[in-house]
Each structure stands twice: as C-alpha cells, then as structure tokens.
Amino acid sequence: DAKTTQPTSMDCAEGRAANLPCNHSTISGNEYVYWYRQIHSQGPQYIIHGLKNNETNEMASLIITEDRKSSTLILPHATLRDTAVYYCIATRSGNTPLVFGKGTRLSVIA
Amino acid sequence: KAGVTQTPRYLIKTRGQQVTLSCSPISGHRSVSWYQQTPGQGLQFLFEYFSETQRNKGNFPGRFSGRQFSNSRSEMNVSTLELGDSALYLCASKPGLAGAHYEQYFGPGTRLTVT
Numbered sequence: 001d002a003k004t005t006q007p008t009s010m011d012c013a014e015g016r017a018a019n020l021p022c023n024h025s026t027i028s029g030n031e032y033v034y035w036y037r038q039i040h041s042q043g044p045q046y047i048i049h050g051l052k053n054n055e056t057n058e059m060a061s062l063i064i065t066e067d068r069k070s071s072t073l074i075l076p077h078a079t080l081r082d083t084a085v086y087y088c089i090a091t092r093s094g095n096t097p098l099v100f101g102k103g104t105r106l107s108v109i110a
Numbered sequence: 111k112a113g114v115t116q117t118p119r120y121l122i123k124t125r126g127q128q129v130t131l132s133c134s135p136i137s138g139h140r141s142v143s144w145y146q147q148t149p150g151q152g153l154q155f156l157f158e159y160f161s162e163t164q165r166n167k168g169n170f171p172g173r174f175s176g177r178q179f180s181n182s183r184s185e186m187n188v189s190t191l192e193l194g195d196s197a198l199y200l201c202a203s204k205p206g207l208a209g210a211h212y213e214q215y216f217g218p219g220t221r222l223t224v225t
Contacts, residue, residue, distance in 0.1 A: 034213075043114070043200050043216025044153070097143060097155030097166055098214065
C-alpha cells in the first residue's frame, strides 16, 4: 500500500469547512483512498473513499487531484463533534489490513 | 442493525497471565479483523478471520492468537501477558474478503491494562 502523509494537527472554527489534506504520491493505479476518523477512545469510523473521481456522501466530500498524488477531505460545516483523529489510507479496494499512519488531529473550536 | 460488540470493555490483568477477548461482528458480516492500538505504535493489524480461517496475520509474536466460530464471532487470546500488551484492542467486521470494496466497521474496543 502507498504511504500517506498528513499534517499532525489542524484547527477549525465551528461552522466553517474543515479541509484535511493527504499526500499519497506513490499511489498505484488500483489503490483507493480511504478516510477513517477516530473520536477519542472509540473505534475508527469509516468516512468516505474514492479512486479518481471526487466523491460526496452525507458526512464529507473527497477531492482527489487529477494525478492522484494527493487528496483533500472536506467536512463542509464542522461541529464540535467532528473533533477527532482523521486517517487517510491508500489501499486496494477491500484489501485488509488497513495500515493506519499517525493521522491528523482535528480540533474544532467554538 | 446492531454494531460490532466487544466484551469485556475493560480488563486488568497481571503479567504472565493470559486473556481472551471476544468480538461479535455485525449480523451477516463474515470477516473479522483485530487491531491493537497503543500510544507509541498507533493502530496495528493483528489478524483477520474469514469463514473460521485466518486469512491475514500482522507482525505480532505467537503469544497473540485468535479464532473464529461458525457464527462469525471471534475471540483473540494473548498468553503470558507483558506490560507492553497494555492497549486498546479493536475488532472490525466487514461483509466479505478482499476483491470488492467493503468499509470496515469497528467496535468500541477492549481496553486491556497489564500490571
């Protein structure tokens, strides 16, 4: 699986969009980008995944650059409950195991 | 639909003892994976079971073992506990195996403390 690089931490004001970047410059053609998040002391939660097209669901949007070397997870209206560690993972579809890096600690501030 | 359940939620054991943790996947899910989370190493994959067979194994010593039952419930066992085994043990389930997209659904974890 391709290595991903994420900022260690980010802050976001409540109600504003949170944009979380991820670099995956060595991603291969059959690897998807998955995002999970982990709220303190809970199990990780799946957010969204994509291959090369932008994706949106009820939780977030995923923007993948045309060269697929980086992506951005967008939480359109961050709330305090979005405070969590966000993990970006590049992996083949349905592949196990998930390889979690350090992730980005997002703090949403009132 | 009920989520992934793990029992017990908290456990305190002494060095040298053994421990068994249990995981019940989401109904209909046949794959169960186990992960260990520590502050130093983060989230690390232990093993995956599908149809009662271990399909993948992470880089952990043989003291860590697991099994899956015919109803897809899974247990993991750690023998001869060490202080470094103190961690949050997470179980995740998904419908099938590799080859298709399946997001993993994680349970709340079992927090094991070894004294």
